[in-house]
Amino acid sequence: MKKEIKICMGSSCFARGNIDNLRLIEDYIKENNADIELCGLRCGNNCTKGPNIVINGVEYHNVTQEELRKIPEKLNDE
Numbered sequence: 001m002k003k004e005i006k007i008c009m010g011s012s013c014f015a016r017g018n019i020d021n022l023r024l025i026e027d028y029i030k031e032n033n034a035d036i037e038l039c040g041l042r043c044g045n046n047c048t049k050g051p052n053i054v055i056n057g058v059e060y061h062n063v064t065q066e067e068l069r070k071i072p073e074k075l076n077d078e
């Protein structure tokens, strides 16, 4: 299965933390030369639960940088 991360780029999620989360994910992919498809999402009207990120089809809410450091575990949960 192709590994995929979708990050909400809507203004609310962006302001709530996805601006830093995006950087962290990009760094992770670069540093690990990881084969992960990263793409942005438009606002999904779930702003109050943001920042929102979808990893391999599973939606995560209120995503902190700390949680994102568990990316490898989440990507391998299938």
Ligand code: FES
Binding pocket: 008, 009, 010, 011, 012, 013, 014, 042, 043, 044, 045, 046, 047, 050, 052
């Ligand atoms: S900005 Fe992300 S759900 Fe609205």
